[in-house]
Amino acid sequence: MLSKTLKEETKDLHVALEKAMVPMIKDIRAKEDYVKVLELFYSYFGGLEKKVDTVGHLNLPDYHLRRKKEAIANDIVSLNGTLPALTPDQHLPDITNKLQALGALYVMEGSTLGGIYISKMIAGQLNLEDGKSLSFFNGYGDQTESMWTSFKSSLEQLVVEPGEQAMVIQAANETFTRFKNWIDLKATG
Template identity: 35%
Template structure:
């Protein structure tokens, strides 16, 4: 096949990705500081179950640990004097490395796109608003994304279907959780 697995995964998840962006309406959600805090709390609940599941399915801490973002959400919520929520969606069932990389594709992509949200939040709420989650990874962002794409594109073709299924399911689960609180 001439298309990379990354390109095929992007195509396979496009509809679910568009539904998340459409239904989330992040600009309206972050228009107030309380809305921003609520969004971070929902994201915390999501990452609280997805990060451990992805980490266990990948079983490669050196690769996955730099991609974890739960601590950034903890820092932002503390900076907003908000406690981390006790609720989370149901943990995902990931089918091996393919499933883990499909789910991680969603979280990694949100890291890249999140910098746009972070700049918007900073303009709205001023200097000092906690932005650890949305600030990206600075200079590490490019190398981490390239390493992720290399890992994804190196996945055996037999595991591609698991990556597609998990990517779509993760976008759908994130949409349900962030928009309506359904897990």
Template identity: 35%
Template sequence: MMPVMQPSLSLEAYARLLRQLQGVVEPLEARLLTLTLPAPFGIGLRLKKAPLLMRDLAALPATPPVRLAPPPLAGVPEALGALYVLEGATLGGQVITRHLRRHLGLTPERGGAYFHGYGPDTGRMWQAFGEAMNRWGTVGEEARVIGGAQMTFRAFGDALRRVPA
């Protein structure tokens, strides 16, 4: 569903894709900021992906904004599931960043910041996230965490189905 790795990807198609992702990421980050998540997750460091999308979109051909409702996260366990999806995407973003540089000439400074994510700190941030998940102690809440992740995956899937291949 992620057309970003297609060799035929154009700047216009990439900009449309980012708008669809923004339609999920922006309201999702806003919702996550309304919840009190455990300190070990470093939310202040992690919930900065929507501004990266805005920066990228400013460097690309104009596309109309897309507004989508965030997944209905009932509480902290569901929010951690959503955060798992956002953080996991940063790992794949490292591969996408190299592809964008080769095929579209995009860099983290010009149009490729969102997928670049934490850059060289991505591995360390992912490891810290995993450690926080293990320490948080989701005993009895596993189904809710998984449910939050599933809702978030569905929201991204719904958004990506709107992007023409």
């Protein structure tokens, strides 16, 4: 199964990204701190979505529901933040075909699973009421698990050849790596 192989083959880079992100999330003490975290996601995921859109139709019937940029933008605006520029292409993974796009989407869709826990943590740290300003990290709400299962099922149907699977895995790994590098760059800049 591709989804199981993807999880195994991206594990180390996924963990490296989490090690860069988790301390930032735990250190959120004010809305401005939270906005900075959202800005990282907005710039990176917004840039990724733009690149994914250039490859054309992905045969994901619910792709329009899987967009992240708008939810992040709504959260930033609700906190009186300003939307940052999107991550420049040279800091994003190569996405020139549908397989690479699916690898990048694997990373973005996977973020919804951890987002459930992150949203609870942030809500507690900032006393955010009724999930306000947490639409991105709340993912699909009660539908998060079923949306993840649906995405993995789509991957299994769309990517069957070993060479295609390798390309999806490589793109997912590059997406994790480039996101961590972006976080590191913004932390030092």
